[in-house]
Amino acid sequence: MQTDSEVLPQRSGGLDICALIEQHEGRNYELHAEHINPANVRTLQTIGFDRCYVRGEGPYLWDIEGTKYLDFLSGYGVFGLGRNHPDVRRVLIDFLNTDYPSLVKMEAPMLSGLLAQELKKRMPNQLDMVFFGNSGADGVETAIKYAKCATGKPGIIYCEKAFHGLTSGALSLNGDENFRSGFAPFMPDCRAIPFNDLEALEAELLKGDVAGFIVEPVQGKGVNIPSPGYLYEAAALCHKHGALFIDDEVQTGMGRAGRFLAIEHEGEIDPDIVILSKALSGGYIPISAVLCKKWIHDKVFSSMQRSVVHSSTFSQGNFAMAAGLAALDVIDRYDLIAKAEKLGDFLGHALQAMIPRFEFLHEVRWRGLMMGIEFGPPHSLGLKTAWKLIHTMDKSLFPQAAIIPLLDKHHIITQIAGHHIDVIKLLPPLVISEDDVQWFLGAFEDVLIQMHRFPGPAWDVLTDIGRMALTHRAR
Incomplete structure (x- = not known):
């Protein structure tokens, strides 16, 4: 039998979310210990990070006691525009008020086409086609499939200390055994090389079975920055040996690195695939984008029968597309x-x-x-x-x-x-x-x-x- 505290509060029209939040304010860690992840609760309590945040605005958070915090974590980079950016919020409210349809599926959504067009303008080279997903790991899974299909080869090369996500395929490209432990066996033909080592990359490429080399232009784990010219030469080596150069900009993209893509610090460079996520929606809704060259796309979607050979239920959801367009606008207008x-x-x-x-x-x-x-x-x-x-x-x-x-x-x-x-x-x-x-x-x-x-x-x-x-x- 439900207690009073377990009954969802109601208002005219249904659930009163504001009342629900107020009713359970401060119970965060109790709820997580019982229903979500007690080990993580113990970790946060041990290091004193068990705060209950109740408000976010720009780079700041406020806890239940009214203390103001400066957020230099920004949700692992999701809140590149800060929390609750008013310009993005206004666009989303306007969009919700239109009653515009989303995820019809048997259609070609307009907003995803417009967001793809805007993203392509910001690329350092000719990347013709865009696939929208739900997360950075989702984007990495897409890139793995594209690389294998486009080249007909099985191998994926990644760097030691790399982080490309925690789904099964992405975990096969993870350079940290702490994340991999307990989840073997991994996807075959995935091989790690030292970051910043062109000789090691070429040695793997010479084996002739490499579909793609995936790399973060700045490694998230450790914030390791490549030597000047490394990424440019790595892309050239990949192209020389018939492999794709995959640029994982999930955390570094969307302006964080002082360029729209961090890889642009290398000057003129020619990635085959670029993966974006995190800050792409302004922090409002999960989203990712994978941009690729047309010949790669044509290998994957090679006929009408294969036109949905790679897809995702929530791909191209119009709420996410509107958020992405608004986020790009904010980045541009506020420089x-x-x-x-x-x-x-x-x-x-x-x-x-x-x-x-x-x-x-x-x-x-x-x-x-x-x-x-x-x-x-x-x-x-x-x-x-x-x-x-x-x-x-x-x-x-x-x-x-x-x-x-x-x-x-x-x-x-x-x-x-x-x-x-x-x-x-x-x-x-x-x-x-x-x-x-x-x-x-x-x-x-x-x-x-x-x-x-x-x-x-x-x-x-x-x-x-x-x-x-x-x-x-x-x-």
Whole structure:
């Protein structure tokens, strides 16, 4: 029998969603522990990230207690335009009010054609055809199928430390064993090579069975940036050996890297397939886009009988298409690509200037507003002891000394850039201001000062977390 708290509140016309939110406000972690993912709840509670957010606007979030946060994670890059951008919201409200049909399926939707047209204008080369899906991983699955069908070859080459999604095919191209563990066997003929290594790429291409090489122009795990010319030469090698060059711009695209595509930092370049997602809808609805050359498309959809050989139920949904068109308009009208480059350089150079002052701070890497801050071993004896102690406990633990106080004391949300690496990652929305950058710089400087005091509160927190991790592994 349902209790009063389990009955969905009603208003004239049905469910009262505002009343439902108010009725259960603050129960986030209780509900997730019971119904969604208790392991993740324990993780968030352990590092103090178990906040209940109730409002989002631009680069800011507010929790249930009214505390304002600066979001330098932006939903892993989904909120490139910030949260609840008013211009995108206005377009979506206008669209909903038209009662326009969607997903008729036995038709050719107009809005998807218009969004495809706009995306093609922004490509660095001639990419003629567009497929719309629902997520970055969905886009990667599409690219895998296209590459195999177009070339008639089975092999897909990817890079060590790569992240292309967590669906079964995309997981076969994942360079992190922490994500792969327990899900084998993987798709055959998928082989990893070191990032930034043209010789290793050519050695695989010479085997003659490679359909495509998929690469992130900036690796998300670690924020690893390629050497100048690497991507250009990699594309040339692929074309020389009859393989497709697949540019995964799921996180780096839509202006984040200070160009519409991060690969444009290489100058004139010729990808065969480009994958977009995350920020494409302004954060309002899942969407992805795969752009490819016409000859590839013609191999896949080679006849009327094969005209729907690759499809997806929610592909080309008009709500998503309207959001995509609005997001592109916002990027253009507010000149957000140039802003990402300018503020990224301002933030990156300011962080680099801190390196001589702080032993733990080793390197800062960035493209636009995608940034990695890497820590490394100190030289003084006391800090060396602290470094060794924490890494003995857990190789992924040390960056928590930065992200926990950034959240707890300074109300800034960041993330660790991957497993077993000492890098924190910044993905702020493209709509941040110089004041927001200064907020982060002041907070990060304070955090670094505390990290360099050993023993001290920062180390006490890490030691407690490390002990919990060791206890859990011993069970």
